[in-house]
Amino acid sequence: ELKVEQNPLFLSMQExxxxxxxxxxxxxxxxxxxxxxxxxxxxxxxxxxxSNGAVKQEGRLMASLDTxxxxxxxxxxxxxxxxxxxxxCAVDIRFAMGPRVGGATNKLIFGTGxxxxxxx
Amino acid sequence: xxxxxxxxxxxxxxxxxxMTLQCAQDMxxxxxxxxxxxxxxxxxxxxxxxxxxxxxxxxxxxxxxxxxxxxxxxPLRLLSAAPSQTSVYFCASSYSASGRYxxxxxxxxxxxxx
Numbered sequence: 001e002l003k004v005e006q007n008p009l010f011l012s013m014q015e016x017x018x019x020x021x022x023x024x025x026x027x028x029x030x031x032x033x034x035x036x037x038x039x040x041x042x043x044x045x046x047x048x049x050x051s052n053g054a055v056k057q058e059g060r061l062m063a064s065l066d067t068x069x070x071x072x073x074x075x076x077x078x079x080x081x082x083x084x085x086x087x088x089c090a091v092d093i094r095f096a097m098g099p100r101v102g103g104a105t106n107k108l109i110f111g112t113g114x115x116x117x118x119x120x
Numbered sequence: 121x122x123x124x125x126x127x128x129x130x131x132x133x134x135x136x137x138x139m140t141l142q143c144a145q146d147m148x149x150x151x152x153x154x155x156x157x158x159x160x161x162x163x164x165x166x167x168x169x170x171x172x173x174x175x176x177x178x179x180x181x182x183x184x185x186x187x188x189x190x191x192x193x194x195p196l197r198l199l200s201a202a203p204s205q206t207s208v209y210f211c212a213s214s215y216s217a218s219g220r221y222x223x224x225x226x227x228x229x230x231x232x233x234x
Contacts, residue, residue, distance in 0.1 A: 043225040106151045106221045110162030
């Protein structure tokens with residue numbers, strides 16, 4: 001059974017500190033996504049990681065993907081209160097009977113999320 | 121573009137009632153999906169579609185039906201609502217042209233079954 005595990009589940013940080021959220025997955029995939037969700041809102045796409053070694057950065061967030069280790073990380077640098085939200089990773093399941101293009105199925109399995117609270 | 125739209129925003133049903141959650145997108149995306157989100161859990165895939173006329177089951181399909189007669193619309197039908205279907209439902213769409221398959225999510229429908 002496919003599992004996507006995030007840790008920690010809850011993270012309380014002080015402003016200005018650095019921290020990393022980990023996303024482990026149990027099946028082959030070379031496509032991983034990070035999303036942000038504010039309370040009561042929908043999901044906002046942060047990063048799309050398409051290959052082994054991919055690294056993407058946007059502001060204080062940096063995401064990376066190691067497909068051999070089946071691990072992605074979301075690193076937060078010098079946290080600010082505005083980053084408080086729930087962060088989800090999601091893995092695209094690749095299976096033999098995928099649709100027409102490239103074998104990707106666009107069938108996402110989500111981690112349970114990491115609730116990040118940045119304290120002043 | 122309106123993006124991905126969902127109606128209704130909120131709904132209360134009694135056990136055994138049926139209803140359809142509507143989802144539409146105006147971006148000409150070929151892929152569409154339905155997820156449910158329960159407290160303390162990530163999103164779980166209910167059904168998805170890779171194009172008009174093509175649908176398949178996700179992780180938690182029981183109690184739900186879908187069809188995709190047009191590229192734009194992907195309704196989710198609850199056949200006989202149960203309290204276990206109380207959840208927030210998100211619809212998403214994506215496209216393959218960029219190779220990213222990045223999913224765009226609708227605003228969600230909050231469903232309570234009593």
